[in-house]
Amino acid sequence: MVLEKIAKRVPMRSSRSLSRTVMEMVSDGDLPSGTKMPTVRAVAKALGMSAASVAVAWRELVDWRVFETNRRGGTLVLGPPLAPRATRFDVMMRASEGIPFNLGHLTPDRAILPPMGPALLAVSQSAELNDQAPTPISTALRRAIEPIWPFTPNYLLAAHGGIAALEMALATSVRPGDRVIIETPTVSRILDILESIGARPVPIDYREDGPDLQQLAQALKTRPAAFVYQPIGNHPTGFSISQNWSAEAAKLLRDVRIPIIELVQTVLMHKQPWLSLGSHLPHAVVHIQSYNFFFGSDLRVGIAGGSDYYIDRMWQQLTFSSRWVSRVLQDALAFQLTDAEAQRHLERFIDTCRQRRNAFVSALRNVGFVLPETDAPPIWLPVSDEYIATNQMSARGVVVHPGSYFSPEPLASDHVLLNGTILAEGFEDMAQQLSRAADTRGLRGPMG
Template identity: 65%
Template sequence: MEMVAEGELSQGMRMPTVREVAGALGMSPAGVAAAWRELVDWRVLETKRRGGTTVLGPALPRRATRYDVMMKASEGIPLNLGHLTPDKSILPPLDRAFAAALRDARVHDAAPAPISEMLREAVEPNWPFQPGFMMATHGGIAAAELALQTSVRPGDRVIVDSPTVSRILDILESLGARAVPVTYREGGPDLGELRKALAMRPAAFVYQPVGNHPTGWSVTPDWIRQAADLLAEAHMPIIELVQAPLMHAQPWLSLGTRLPRIVVHVHAYNFFTGTDLRVGVVGGSDYYIDRMWQKLTFSSGWVSRILQNALAFQLTDPGALNSLRTYVETCRQRHGTMLDSLGRVGFTLPRTDGPTIWLPVPDEYVVTNQLSSRGIVVHPGSYFSPAPLASDHVLINGAALGGGHDMVAEAIGSIISGMFRRSSEIIDL
């Protein structure tokens, strides 16, 4: 890596074979091959079948590729309907929450705790099963990343629901793990595909039991029963990520009711509190979550009690709860209004709790590019799957708009009508 960075090995240079390097260094070919694979992972070298190994250039840090692309796609675009971010103009106020958080006698206590007493008392009564261990994290995605970091090694296979949260796919790539997709159908991830995926000896299973992002679907009690039977002998973490729990009516379903020893259940709350109060809660398997907690203690990465207690206040204070319920109801109304507007231009879509809308389109890149030229951002469906999907989709945050739903729907409808019209003209020619 140093030789490439310093120019001794130039970009495009063809490298000697593994056997030649092993002979020159007095190493085993297997040891050299392992080093070559690591350099390929770092994008320093590239190996092609029949083409040998060549130098690509200096090592580049791993990036959250999908996240970077989605962020850049929204730069300078007035109307962002792609990101799952709350409309800050309608978020419940936080001033009373932070004032209450500071009254905790343990604020500034040097001894860390996995979760503050106030936050545990706020969330545990509504947890979908009795957790063996609970802790707070810097958001739901941070919890999922931590669970994967402490359980998955390079080369491992990890089962994921498909489509899924794009950040999960970025995390798996950064870990050098291979995502094994299982199609999320109405009612839950496909059980036949899950059975086949389990035969590959995966290191973890990541899925969304409630409000799959981006489809909005949730599992059913029957799915929980059948999946629990399939996973009864599993020796791996089952990581359940819920991106917007308060949008969905309780009781929330979880495999933790059947398999508490291996389930890591995650709730993210920043959709209801805003990006600066980014707190997630994870509860479930004491074995796997204790490993997550121990990892955090190396770098004092635990969550401030002030942030935890502010979230607890928002979830328990009567006045704050009223504001939160109003916010959730507004998001649901906006989501329903967007579905109605799309229905008027010809889309028949399932009624989910939102906030996401998974819209089928003939060509996701034509739709996203043309909407972008009109000042509207939506994201292509391919960003949410590790493998090609059966059909093209775009993701819309159905709760983002306070008005103008018909305008957005008509823009999408006109783009698709134009695509069909051009196709018809080509066929006639």
């Protein structure tokens, strides 16, 4: 009997002791995969525990993916506890293996990136180099960032990329079982992070001027722990919030005591002024900007600015180890953003990316695709069947990503994601290939 096995091995009648014992039994093979577990009430009665304590243990085992629970089938053993995996990221990387041309990843063309040598040479002479006292952000980077931030931040913090900053913001504010409002579609890594925390996404549709405000109002009634969205250049649709959306959303969120986490992955591709809810609610907003698209993956620095309360919690998390960002990287980014010659290289890179994207969008429209006017690198391409389209393009040696990777639930229509800046030539030929794979007949547009 399962109950008898558990009762013999549990050393203490507590939820943590129970969950750890069950994990050991699953790992040892005493509770093999597929075993149907007794009800919470039955376990509580057999062990002399409260049903609430057993339920806590069961929830922990579900979070660790040891158990799977559903109303009709009860609770089943899945197998030994596994470390959380970034499922969507892993699938996207595997889908790219062995395929010559990656048109799906949001990565820059390395051949046109601004040079890094002058920045590294300049920072090697910094007076702050090798200072043992850690700080949330270097003096040089603060001076470079503050003039271009979309609002006056109460606190600035450097992180190892925008996604790393986003993960810290969520990890320090959200607990397993919490609800988190997210836009849909959204960055696939956000969905992976929420899964690793054990949080429940509450999706709301991203319209052309921002996340749907009626849906946002309804989602706030679920008592969420955070709201995560992209105010500038939503990945993958490319949409950005409007002035009107910002004002109306601020009214909805004014009295809600949760962090509002904003992620911007390609801020320099978008024309200013850049909008943010931080202009209305600086005490609640954690605005995150990533710059590795413009300077390469080895200059991976993201910056979080806004709420002193929430960002200080992120900084305190960093101080448990030596995970703060090297001043070499911070000051190199500052150099790239402020030095006159570096600025000219950056402008050429951005101009080239815009020219490529415009040429690609034009070629796609010429073969029948209906695409909105956006200035973000991604192209959110409507297709009849995303899996047929991705498989056909893979067979032609081209990686594109299915739209389902970017939503926690089925979308209203199928899409694939393209990086509009990576293709340097052959726009018409690639558009024709995508047209054949997508079967554009009858498609009504990107949000149809």
